[in-house]
Amino acid sequence: MKLLTQNDLPLHEGTAVAIGLFDGIHAGHTTLIHDIECQAGLKSLVYTFDTKPNHAAYKNIYTAGEKVSIFASMNVDMLYEQPFTKEFSQLTKEAFLQRIVKDMCAKHITVGFDFRFGRNAEGTAGYLQEQAGRFGYTVYVVPAIKSGAEKVSSTLIRGYIEHGEMERTASLLRRFYFIDGKIEKGRHLGSSIGFPTANISTDKLLPRYGVYATIVQIDGKCYPAVTNVGVKPTVSDAGVPNVETFIFNFSGDVYNERMRVNFVSFLRGERPFPNVAALQKQIAQDAHLAQEMLRDLEVYKEYILW
The missing domain is CATH 2.40.30.30 (Riboflavin kinase-like)
Structure with missing residues (x-):
């Protein structure tokens, strides 16, 4: 797996990009990874972030280094970790999408159903779908993944970890x-x-x-x-x-x-x-x-x- 830096951008080979925080890299995230790896003729690329926005006391389920080892084990071709700077946090939803399309050479994008992006979290999965024709990519939005009656999420897993429920985790x-x-x-x-x-x-x-x-x-x-x-x-x-x-x-x-x-x-x-x-x-x-x-x-x- 190649770890991309700003010096590698823009990419010139078409990619299938999974975007998200990936805190936990749980069963729902695995579905995103599977989708980008199934896109014929495209390199699989995970686009993630180096922190959780606006949560100074937030403790990550996985460190950046641990995420790298997990994604590598899943045979992802490339990984890009976006520094969550103040400047980046002020990007509009359109400016963010343009970065994904141009810098990552995205031909296919997959996100979770509740993914939000851009200034004030104004961008949604629906917006990605609306702009697909304009920017020339395809989109797959992963629906909620259930475990019994509960939606699989990093928040649910975090609760299990904090209560010592390691088998459920x-x-x-x-x-x-x-x-x-x-x-x-x-x-x-x-x-x-x-x-x-x-x-x-x-x-x-x-x-x-x-x-x-x-x-x-x-x-x-x-x-x-x-x-x-x-x-x-x-x-x-x-x-x-x-x-x-x-x-x-x-x-x-x-x-x-x-x-x-x-x-x-x-x-x-x-x-x-x-x-x-x-x-x-x-x-x-x-x-x-x-x-x-x-x-x-x-x-x-x-x-x-x-």
């Missing part, structure tokens, strides 16, 4: 929710009580604070693990959340290595313990439960992104 994403990061040096508190951990921090959306059965990926290999997300109230008063993982049957120096933590199932909420001994006993119980759950990693392979 995986069913809508069609992959485990994961967090990527570089393993950091900690205070070695885990090692001191018999559970050495690999720690990563992130600015993206965190699952509900608590303990999870997880599958970690390091250097192309998968390992069962148990992960705590939160602020570790028993042993720390810093109040800074992180992702701390005890990897089963693993040894070696992995500091500064990249690690992906796939969240399989919520085990319990984070809570303070009266002393370290009580915490140690609980961690042992959590680890045993997670090990039993993850005894056969083969059954989880289809939900792991490589």
Whole structure:
């Protein structure tokens, strides 16, 4: 997959373009990707944005780097991430569309039914359809995708993540929710009580604070693990959340290595313990439960992104 920059524009080969924020890259987004990949004679191109407009406190479901790895796994030909600058936010709907047609050489455009664009979100999927003849492209508007009675959306998935409902999250994403990061040096508190951990921090959306059965990926290999997300109230008063993982049957120096933590199932909420001994006993119980759950990693392979 080619990562486009401003220096690559304008393109000179016809493209089928899927446009959207793609926060979550869920089942509905997969339909958009499938559509652009089915357009004969056109290169598939995803046009997305580097942030959610007007939401300073917004936590992304996926980071920009994670989105790249997901789109690459879906065999998209090209990806362009539009910086959401003040200047860009003031483009009229017509000016935005002209950019897509001219810079991206769009011959086919696909969007979700609720896609909005341009200054004050004045552009709609209907507007794209109205202008198709004028600009010489075809359009496909993806209708709402349902999961039972609920519309699949990033908002729905965000709620599942925030409540620790990882099985439901995986069913809508069609992959485990994961967090990527570089393993950091900690205070070695885990090692001191018999559970050495690999720690990563992130600015993206965190699952509900608590303990999870997880599958970690390091250097192309998968390992069962148990992960705590939160602020570790028993042993720390810093109040800074992180992702701390005890990897089963693993040894070696992995500091500064990249690690992906796939969240399989919520085990319990984070809570303070009266002393370290009580915490140690609980961690042992959590680890045993997670090990039993993850005894056969083969059954989880289809939900792991490589």
